Amino acid sequence: MGTQLQTVIRALMGICAGLLLAGCAEDLGPDQHGRKVxxxxxxxxxxxxxxxxxxxxxxxxxxxxxxxxASELDGRPVTVLGVNFDGLQGETLEKAAQDMGIAFTVLAQDPAERYQLPRNEALPVTYIIDDQGQLRERLLGEQTAEGLKARLLALREEQ
Structure with a gap:
């Protein structure tokens, strides 16, 4: 009976570990301040x-x-995220974001695989992902707040 109990406990521990790891897979990693996203x-x-x-x-x-x-859309179902093209991490990322004056969240881990974003060799590049996690648009070059709001509105109306 003791061996069966140990087997059950091991199985439960394995299930719990799997669930915990699955939950971690949902994380997008830390932001430029080290906070988990x-x-x-x-x-x-x-x-x-x-x-x-x-x-x-x-x-x-x-x-x-x-x-x-990002400031204007605060409280609405839209989030602005940044990603450093050079893959900076930790304090280096935080300093670069601060030097650039970035007030929105910068992800330390590239979410390209998660959202199936094509690699782009030119900067800046901006991707719009819908509320279902699907890539809707890739915008090359400098963007304005007004232009991005107009694209968001048009894409949302298409849904």
């Missing part, structure tokens, strides 16, 4: 994912527009 936080949200780099002059022009958009 979970899939639950982004559930039922439209996402505007912008790739930027410190050496990208158009990115520097675009960042204030994205800050303005």
């Amino acid at each position: 979970t899939a639950e936080q982004l559930e039922d949200q439209w996402l505007i994912i912008n790739y930027w780099a410190e050496w990208c002059a158009p990115c520097r022009v675009e960042i204030p527009e994205l800050n303005s958009l």
Whole structure:
């Protein structure tokens, strides 16, 4: 009986470990401040994912527009996210985001695989993901807050 109990306990522990790991798979990793970004936080949200780099002059022009958009859309089902093109991590990412004046969330882990985003070699590039997690649009070059709001409105009306 003791052996059967041990087998059951091991099986339950394995199931629990699997569930915990499955929950971790839903995370999008830390942001530029080291805070965890979970899939639950982004559930039922439209996402505007912008790739930027410190050496990208158009990115520097675009960042204030994205800050303005993120602020204006706060409380609505739209989230602006940034991703550093060069894959900066930890304190280096935090410093770069601060130097660029980024006020919105910057993901330390690239979400390209999760959202099936095609790799782009030119910057800036912005992707719009719908509230079902589907890529709806790839926008190359500098974007404005007004232009992004217009694209969001048009895409939402298409649904």
